[in-house]
Structure formats: structure tokens, C-alpha cells
Amino acid sequence: MARKSRRELTHVSGGADIPVTVIDVAREAGVSPITVSRALNRPELVSEATRVRVLEVVRQMGYVPNLLAGSLASSKSRLVAILLPTIANSIFAPAVQAIMDRLTEAGYQSLLGPTGYSPEKEEVLLEAILGRRPDGIVLTGTLHTEGSRARLASAGIPVVEAWDLSDTALDMQVGFSHEQVGEQVAEHFVAKGYQRFAVITVDDPRGIRRCNSLIQRLEQHGISEVPVEILPLPATWEVGREGLKRLLQRPEAPQLVFCSSDTVAMGVLAQAAELGLRVPQDIAVLGFGDTTNSRFAQPALSTISVNATVMGREVAEALLRRFAGDSTAMRFDSGFSLVERAST
Incomplete structure (x- = not known):
């Protein structure tokens, strides 16, 4: 009987599989266990x-690292929790992907937790996640319950708040000013001659802040009537469709509709097409988020780009610097830009 090679073994003794160990992998790869x-x-x-040689041996031998043992020995879990409002809206996807890609490259795993735009649900998730001893946490936004703030302060682990900036940071922040978004939208389109504005938004605090900022800046230009339709979450095409239906029931139709997300704006475009309205001649549409589909809409959707990939990369780098011992309370403005296409 031919002798089995090391990589063919799991191996069997007394009817039970014996797990492959790090020593087995090291011997097969010709390196030390610490190198593995x-x-x-x-x-x-x-x-x-x-690295390539070790990963190939790991794959061939079916080695599964004992992450619990490793974390107990080093006091590190190599796990980062990312809490975001939803995984159904593609507006968050580029930032989250950039975070995960950079963390994976550095040997960390990511755990996603949807909060449903609820600070209370975020608190419940944090309670469960902190029990897993993550090395760091990424939160979406700066609105948190007092319970969440207390738990995070007690945990003493690095925290990055993304998608927003505030004067009351928990720890580190990477994001942009939602108020400045509203102000820039007002200034840009008033300069183009628009006078009748409207907003369709879901019940999201950040979207409502952009709306309020827009209204305040328009008032400075003498525009005081700005209809606002706030619809329930989640952000869908149907929200945009319903929002436009409601706006068109008013005595005077808006010239420009600013939507809380590209997804909502796509619904507005669909409803406008169904009603035979020309975009932008009869009604202009502006989205938020610069998602992949926005540039392929008919007509191509004008939107606000939030530099999501840059934001995500900076979030990951902030955590990695903290893991390496840098105690700086970093605050990074990732900025935004107005991307004008055919819909305006």
C-alpha cells in the first residue's frame, strides 16, 4: 500500500478525523509555524x-485556523464590526466594500450589522457585537443612543463614525457635511435659474438634514415655498413614484426635485416617463449617492457623489493606524461633489 502524502491526510484514527494543525501546514510549506x-x-x-505558498498548502490540506485560540493568546479577535442602516440600498455598497477590501488585505475579517436606520436597534446590535470582542467598530452616522455611547466608552476599542461629521465625535470620524450638500444644491441651481424646488426623502435623519439645509439656503435667496414629501423607509423606486404623484397634486409643479437617494430619484424618473413628462424640460431630477445605475438612467441622473470609495478606504486606514498604536483622534472630511448629467 502506497504511503499517503502529508497533504492527503486529515487524518483518521479510531474512526475520527484529526484536524490539521498549524505545525502540519508549516511542515508541508517548509516554513515555521509563526510564519504560517x-x-x-x-x-x-x-x-x-x-504568503501564496502557505495559502496554497492551507487550501490543499483543508486547514481551519483556531481563531478563538489566537484571539485569546493575543487579546485580538482580528474582527471589525461594520454597522450600516441597510444592506438593501446600494448607496452604502462602495464604501463598505472599500473598508472590507482594505481590512481583508491587512488580515482582518468584517462583520456586517444592519440597523434599519434605528439608533435603538444599533444599541441592541452593539450589545451583541461587543460580546465578540471586535478590535474595532465602524458606525454609520453620528446619531446614537446614550446607551450606545456608554457601552462604546466602556469597551475602549477604536470606533470610526462614517458618512457624517459632527462636533461630538465618539472617537474618529470620516465623512462629509450633509448641511453643506443642501447649501451647494441651492446655490448651484438658483444660479442656473431654478425657482421652484421640492424634496422627496425617506424618514432618514441625514436626508432630512440635507433637506432642511437646502430650504434654509433657498430662503436666503427669497424662495420660501419648498414642498417636502417625507415617506417611510426603505428607500425604493416606489417612494420616488409616490412622492412625485403627491407633488403633482399641488397647485404648481416644481421645476427641480431633490431626492434623498439615487434609488428614490430613479422612481421619480420612472413616474415622470409614465406621465409623459419631459426631463429636465418639464421637471428636473437630482439624486444623491452617485450609484452605478445613475449614469445609465434615461436620462442620465444628476446626483451628489460622496466619494464613497475614498471614504471607505480612509475608514479602514484610520482603524489600522489605531491598531498599530497611533492614538490620534482623526477627523477626515472625504468631501462630496455635484455631478450634473442630463436630468438637470
Whole structure:
């Protein structure tokens, strides 16, 4: 009987599989056990050739690292929790993907938790997640319950608030000013000659802040009547459709509708087309988020780009610097830009 190679073994004794160990992987790869550990957990500390060789042996042997044992030994879980309002809205996808890609590259795993735009649900999730001892937490926005603030302060782990900036940071912040978004929209389109504005938004605090800022800046230009339709979450095409129906029931139709997301704006475009309204001649439409579909809409959707990939990358870098011992309370303005296309 031919002798099995090491990589063919799991191996069997007394009817039970014996798990492959880090020592088995190291022997097969021709490196030390600590090099295997570094290749899996701190890939930046080993050469690319070594990392590739170790990962290939891990794959062939079916090695499963004991993450619990590793975290107990090092007091590190190598886990980062990312809490975001929803996984159904693509507006958050580029930022989250950028965070996860950079953390994965550095040997960290990500855990996603949807909060449903609710600070109270965020608090419940934090209570469960903190029990897993994550190395860091990413929160969406700066609106949190007092219970969440107390838990995070007690946990003493790095926290990054993304998608927003405020004067009451929990720890680190990477985002942009929603108030400045509203102000820029007002200034840009008043300069183009628009006088009748309207807003369709879901019941999201950040979207409502952009709306309020828009209204305040328009008032400075003598425009005091700005109809606002606030519809229940989640943000869908149907929200945009329903919002436009309501706006068109008013005595005078708006010249421009500012929507809380590209998804809502796509619904407005669909409803306008169904009613035979020309965009932008009869009604102009502005979205928010610059999602992939916005540029392929008919007509192409004008929107606010929030530099989501830059934001996500900076969130990850902020955490990694903190993990490396940098105690700076970083605040990074990732900015935004108005992307004008055919819909305005």
C-alpha cells in the first residue's frame, strides 16, 4: 500500500478525523509555524511568495485556523464590526466594500450589522457585537443612543463614525457635511435659474438634514415655498413614484426635485416617463449617492457623489493606524461633489 502524502491526510484514527494543525501546514510549506500564522493573520509581515505558498498548502490540506485560540493568546479577535442602516440600498455598497477590501488585505475579517436606520436597534446590535470582542467598530452616522455611547466608552476599542461629521465625535470620524450638500444644491441651481424646488426623502435623519439645509439656503435667496414629501423607509423606486404623484397634486409643479437617494430619484424618473413628462424640460431630477445605475438612467441622473470609495478606504486606514498604536483622534472630511448629467 502506497504511503499517503502529508497533504492527503486529515487524518483518521479510531474512526475520527484529526484536524490539521498549524505545525502540519508549516511542515508541508517548509516554513515555521509563526510564519504560517503571520501569512494568515499579518500578511504584510511576510513575502508575497511565502504568503501564496502557505495559502496554497492551507487550501490543499483543508486547514481551519483556531481563531478563538489566537484571539485569546493575543487579546485580538482580528474582527471589525461594520454597522450600516441597510444592506438593501446600494448607496452604502462602495464604501463598505472599500473598508472590507482594505481590512481583508491587512488580515482582518468584517462583520456586517444592519440597523434599519434605528439608533435603538444599533444599541441592541452593539450589545451583541461587543460580546465578540471586535478590535474595532465602524458606525454609520453620528446619531446614537446614550446607551450606545456608554457601552462604546466602556469597551475602549477604536470606533470610526462614517458618512457624517459632527462636533461630538465618539472617537474618529470620516465623512462629509450633509448641511453643506443642501447649501451647494441651492446655490448651484438658483444660479442656473431654478425657482421652484421640492424634496422627496425617506424618514432618514441625514436626508432630512440635507433637506432642511437646502430650504434654509433657498430662503436666503427669497424662495420660501419648498414642498417636502417625507415617506417611510426603505428607500425604493416606489417612494420616488409616490412622492412625485403627491407633488403633482399641488397647485404648481416644481421645476427641480431633490431626492434623498439615487434609488428614490430613479422612481421619480420612472413616474415622470409614465406621465409623459419631459426631463429636465418639464421637471428636473437630482439624486444623491452617485450609484452605478445613475449614469445609465434615461436620462442620465444628476446626483451628489460622496466619494464613497475614498471614504471607505480612509475608514479602514484610520482603524489600522489605531491598531498599530497611533492614538490620534482623526477627523477626515472625504468631501462630496455635484455631478450634473442630463436630468438637470
